[in-house]
Amino acid sequence: MSVHLERTQSLLKELLIEALSSLEDSRISSVSITDVICSRGKYNAQVFIHTDSEDRAMVLKALRKASGILREYVLSNSGWYKCPKLEFVVDESMARAQSLERIFQSIAQENEAEKKA
Template sequence: MTEAQIKLKRTESLLVELIPEALTQLNDARLHGLSVIDVKCSRGRSDAKVYIDPSSYSEEERRTYMKQLRKARPIIEDFCLKDQGWYRCPKLTFEFDEQIKKSQTIEELFKKIAKDEEEV
């Protein structure tokens, strides 16, 4: 692993810890319960995608949360800057992580295939 990759991973892990802490500092109590699954930074650490757990939210609630997160983005970035003493913070983009749902669907398909093979 190169030094640049190590710095990138370190930044990602710091953001995974800092963003939930920043969310709890906001006045909107609805954002306090959001859980950050993962953060992926771009190669130059200028942008970062923040993946949120979509577990029990309807489509309507997801849209509402995304609107609130877009409005709160500068405050969250400022919190990260001040907490870590960074010169600049990656520009955060929030997304609900759909990989969990996809992996569950794939697992169900594998179980169905295995069941069909047993019947034959």
């Protein structure tokens, strides 16, 4: 991947984090952005999010509605002449990492119980 594309993705991620925190909608202001992946031509960007909310569909719908505002924020603060189309995706890697951590903890507890017995 080119350095220019990585720099673009990093700046886009920072700007989107700022934009989300400035919104007054509590459903999406608490969303954290884990990663941004731009297409090669920078016309589209997948924005991976993590949310603690149980109703992820509602959060995604609110983010899709706010995408115009988010794109305007990015354009006004970046100096770019275009902003990629934003596609929001729930990042499942955090949940997988947490479940693996729970599995490792239970294995460690079982091993300790066997040593004591």
